Amino acid sequence: MRVVIFNLKGGQGKTSLAINLALTLNAGVVTNDVYSPLEKILSDNQFLKIGMDEEYPEIVEDNMLVIYDLGGWIDRRSIKLFKAADLIIIPVINDFINNQVSINTIEEVRKHSDKILIVANRTEKNDYLEIKSIMDGFYKNDKYPILEIKKTTAFSKIFEKGKSINNIIAEDKLLAFSYREVQRQMQSIVDFIKNI
Ligand SMILES: Nc1ncnc2c1ncn2[C@@H]1O[C@H](COP(=O)(O)OP(=O)(O)O)[C@@H](O)[C@H]1O
């Protein structure tokens, strides 16, 4: 199974989602980023960096989940991947510039696949509702599901500890209390993937 995480703009939470999904679902991660912080966290057999001219590897095992953390450009290889993907997650942080780029991102992706899940990321206050209303305005007859991850320090903890949010919570009662909502939100994304 292939899950692509993509946005034309950086800083939307692609790598953050990728690491927690990989650690939670024991998935492999493939990236085309020149530098990826995942190199330090995931072992060599769970992480693969692809150079500019290299092809993405074929998935040999059908039941294996591979997450593609794709840097912000579209080339021949990414189009092939969009077509083959079981799901394309587009994380979006709500502000004027990001929203325009995210709409452009969805426009590019939907040329090749409609298996799109939008994640309203780093949300505060009305961010989720604002993103939802923007998306509803654009895609009236063709709504894409939207899940939410609120603004949280959990992702820096995940990177710091190299553990999934579930494992962090299992080990630390105080963090469990702070992170219970974001854990529930992450679980919704995990469940979405499990249900495809
Ligand atoms: N839900 C969130 N709450 C707070 N900070 C977040 C959240 N998601 C991502 N970040 C932070 O935003 C920055 C960019 O995230 P990253 O995953 O590297 O984005 P991308 O891979 O899309 O460039 C990182 O510092 C990350 O810790």
Ligand SMILES: [Mg+2]
């Ligand atoms: Mg990244």
